[in-house]
Amino acid sequence: MGQMSLQSLTPKTYDDTVVAAAEWLAAALANAIARDATSPLGHDLYADHPELDSARPTSEIDLMSEVSHRMERIRRAARTVQIAAQESRPSDEIATEAALLAEICVEVQGEVVELLRAKEAAAKARLSHLQAAALRTALTPREAEIAGLIAVDQLTNSEIARHLHISLKTVKTHVGNILSKLGITQRSEIGYVLDPDGEERS
Template sequence: MSTGTQVDFSPATAQALRRAGQLMRQTEQGDVHGLYEAARGALIHVADVDACYVGHYRGSNRLVIPYLYDRGKPGAPDVMSFGEFGLSHWLRTWGKTYTFAQDRGRLVHSGKSFGEDGDPRTVQDAIVAPLLEPDGSVSGMLAALSYTSRHFSQESVAVVEWLARQLRRAISRDAEDITDLDLVTTGSETALDRSADLVHAISDRLRRLQAKVDQSTSSLEGSSSAADVESVADQLRSISLLCGRFDTELALLATEPGAAAGPHAPLTGREAAVARLVVQEGLSNSEIASRLVISEKTVKTHLSHVFQKVGVSQRSELRYVASSTVLGLSEA
């Protein structure tokens, strides 16, 4: 849901957004950090933001922020719990864009701290757009912040909303493409299996980083000219970029739905939606895929997570736990 005001982008803005969309489409599969970077580049170019971040909901009251930039510097990923009176809850409940002018910044000031002093009141203007799924649920947010009062225009609001839509689509595209390669949960998979997967992922990224460091060290030891020094500088810059990318990826991996799931772990919003369609309407996997505008493979993945979390082995058994709070369903 948008702010409801139609905005015609200026030629310069339209060109910047086309470029951002092109970068997102060209980003290597699985490079979520690259998608975030493309969105940030457009926000800086078009809206001159002081800070921006991307957040993804995990469970009923947690938000993981895998990507954050503040005054041109990357920030550390964060995982936050939120209550009923903050920005994260408001955005998830209403599914529409928040702007600073709505409440003079009350919601944004109640949340994460920004600026050199770490004071949330440093933010003097803000636009936070939801990442809306095809079924209308909110999976995350894209936030643009300014430390100058009344900095953003109506065009800025439309820009953030446009980028949020493109970002959500690109992330969903990657999720669909990776389904075959993903470590799909089965009914017999344990939390220990998931932990091992996470260890392997971290180990792989550290080995890649170590290889880069070793390459730079070798170049530095044999350097004797300005060209050699510049080559080492380039390698070090690439290491810095890798660190930023790995920081983002590990935050997402560690907080991935089901990463530490065991029996009776809470269902994600999408898992609950799939479960409701099975229990209440008796839909097949293909019918659920059509209803939620996702692939049939993704439906199977969600169902396998549901089976594990509620402790059943097949879809027919879901009906017998329909009244359980773990499914969030009421008895028919």
């Protein structure tokens, strides 16, 4: 099913109440996942909340690692075909290994596409969450949009201007207003202020 843990660098951080709450949450999640798996409605907890699925990549490094792992499967299968050919094995054996390689390539292609979709879904969910938080902090809808583009997509002012089809001067004005309203001085702090319990994701 999966694992859940509480971790802290500070000794004796969690008391019995926190542990009991964590156990309750773990049981609730387990029940929800089990229910989703058998639901005739086909409801999927991870589809509604992709950020809960730890198996999905949440950063460029995670994504690269997952893709690299799958490409290694292809490399190993290709090496097997190469060795079979070098050793002059029977043609039907080489054909079998080649067919397996082709099958792995198709599988990996599908898996990589799914990884990219999952990462995009997680990024959209993160962006939506941050923009909602931004609106609650008295930012205007446009400021909330720009705050999300900075915190999630890590766009520069020039990139934001091109993306929103507005002038660079207008973007700078909006960014200045955002920093002022949030009481910060660095763009990199926007995500942490709007979602202090979240993680910066690209």
